Amino acid sequence: MSRPLIDANRCEGHARCVARAPELFDVDDEGVSFVLVEEVPAHLADAAREAAQACPERAISLTDD
Numbered sequence: 001m002s003r004p005l006i007d008a009n010r011c012e013g014h015a016r017c018v019a020r021a022p023e024l025f026d027v028d029d030e031g032v033s034f035v036l037v038e039e040v041p042a043h044l045a046d047a048a049r050e051a052a053q054a055c056p057e058r059a060i061s062l063t064d065d
């Protein structure tokens with residue numbers, strides 16, 4: 001299992017992460033992304049990686065337990 005983390009200082013709010021993985025990420029009213037889960041379910045592992053790769057600010061990290 002991996003844990004998704006957002007670096008709020010880097011996030012610019014373009015929501016590419018949400019487009020790739022709406023089950024995992026959302027963007028708040030301030031335009032900063034946040035995570036919806038503590039751990040990425042196995043069936044969303046590919047979506048989580050794609051979202052991290054799609055982030056142009058490199059604001060998403062996935063840490064393995």
Ligand code: SF4
Pocket residue numbers: 006010011012013014015016017018027032033054055056057058059060
């Ligand atoms: S794609 Fe990256 S910078 Fe854009 S909202 Fe998602 S985490 Fe933030």
